[in-house]
Amino acid sequence: MKKMVCFAVVIAYCWAFGACGMNQNMPLEKIAKRLEGNWINQEYLNVLRLTQSPQQADEATITKVVQIKVDTFQQLILSFQEGDDWLLDRDMNGVYFSSVFNHELKLNAKLLSNQKLQLGNKVFLRFKEETDVKNKDIVLVQQILFTGAYDWNGKLVEFLKDGRIKGMEKVGLTTYYPVVHYSSNKEVDQVWLNKGRDNSVKYGFEFKKKKLYFYQLECPDQEVFCGEKKQRGKVLFELNKRR
Secondary structure, three states: OHHHHHHHHHHHHHHHHOOOOOOOOOOHHHHHHHHOEEEEEHHHHHHHHHHOOHHHHHHHOOOOEEEEEEOOOOOEEEEEOOOOEEEEEEEOOEEEEEEOOOOOOEEEEEEEEOOEEEEOOEEEEEEOOOOOOOOHHHHHHHHHHHOEEEEEOOEEEEEOOOOEEEOOHHHOOOEEEEOOOOOOOOOOOEEEEOOOOOOOEEEEEEEEOOEEEEEEEOOOOOOOOOOOHHHEEEEEEEEEEOO
């Protein structure tokens, strides 16, 4: 009776957490279905939440989000945002991804749970967005840091997870797109407001607990020569995030 109970517990654990999700006997097609989706680098996510700074999170780790999906040739593709693709395969040691540019380069893959995947020595968490969503790293920062309701000069302002702003139309602000990739000389977190429009402007921003500040950037060229601390100008907007 004890053996039957233990067996039932193991089966329940495997089903709930995916701990038995990839074994040597499982066809690669089934493994592919378990792995498909978007995955966030856990280290990147931890630094982003701790510092509330995409610039510091970007400095902490190169890879932010990876996408795993079956391509038109029914191969499981691991894609890095940086443009590198890897193919799923297995050997006597287990399941791995190999680089399409150099098959000698391998990343061992281990599904720790339905929500957690280990690739090499990095751990990734499942990111519940459609695999065809573009700019997943921007969407991630929007959801983790910005999304929510704010008070601004006694008015309700909402930052939506799709990049829209509600409540600041009178000052001409309708969309926001945080910068997520920074070069080594960038020291200020930045965000594009109204990106893609004639009145598009890049601002500096900073979270201080529940307060969100937007700063003017005093830069000769907003696209290139922008981001040093000395280039951060006056505060233009101060918002208080509601609980």
